[in-house]
Amino acid sequence: MTLPQRRAVIDLGTNTFHLLIAEVSGDEIVREIYRERIFVKLASEGIKTIGDAPFARGISALCRFRARIDECEVAEVKAIGTAALRTASNGKMFIREAKAEARIDIKLISGDKEAEYITKGVLLAIPSAMERVLIMDIGGGSTEFIIADQSEVYWRRSFPLGVSVLSNGFHFSDPISANEVKTLEQHLDTSLLPLKAALAEFSTRHLVGAAGTFDVLAEWLRDPAAPPHPTSHQLDLTDFPAFYERIVPASLAERRALPGVPQERADMIVVAMILLRFVFRLANVERVTVSNYAMKEGILVARTQDAG
DSSP: OOOOEEEEEEEEOSSEEEEEEEEEETTEEEEEEEEEEEEOOTTTTOSSSOOHHHHHHHHHHHHHHHHHHHHTTOSEEEEEEOHHHHHOTTHHHHHHHHHHHHOOOEEEOOHHHHHHHHHHHHHHHSOTTOOOEEEEEEOSSOEEEEEEOSSOEEEEEEESOOHHHHHHHHOOSSSOOHHHHHHHHHHHHHHTHHHHHHHHHSOOOEEEEESTHHHHHHHHHBOTTSOOOTTEEEBOGGGHHHHHHHHTTSOHHHHHTSTTSOTTTTTTHHHHHHHHHHHHHHTTOOEEEEESOOHHHHHHHSOGGGGO
């Protein structure tokens, strides 16, 4: 029997930095030791360059993570940079600063690699007998889609349709205007043509959402009749249209006042809801499962050679 190894994963998302420390044996998470998320919002001053304030927030978060990693005596640390650090003009400067200040080596990965790790994590979290599903992970800089079942990945792709990108590009009014909604939906209609083609070939009406915005949906739409599961939740979509109408036409102040909507997500949840409704319609979604696991859990159980 393989002895559990203590590993740490840092997921440097465009909006949120995550730290997960756990004991892992083979491809199984044996025991979670520590989990933390910090809303850094690297793209709050624009997606092309990380502004001074978010840059400082990011380095501060990594220094905090380093202290926790040292306290937990973790031997193996993987820090993964995604869309924001891939595209920002000063992304490499941030990586150098993270090494100097926090002793953390950040590795940039492609959107396709991101999707691969998300698949690993999500398939760990959902019941193994499930049919083919459409996995969706909404990030700040990109959104990943994967069509898979427990035995095979049929299609996967990363799109530059994260909530920071969509919010900066289409959401200017407060509340969002009808014309802005229409323009965003037209953009999604064009951008997601490859997803439409993939769904025509590998049909599924079961969507699995990986944390983030889906955690908010779970607060409002969790199905109380569904059998309990330790790492996933079933949603009841009956009230999704009503929830959409509470979120999208609301002002920022009104959204911040809604229970179950984290203050840190209230600014960008409008474009996330528009994206979700578009995908639900595109895929004719009938069932939604929310996975507690996403990319960081996939990285945690990935073999060393797969983590590059």
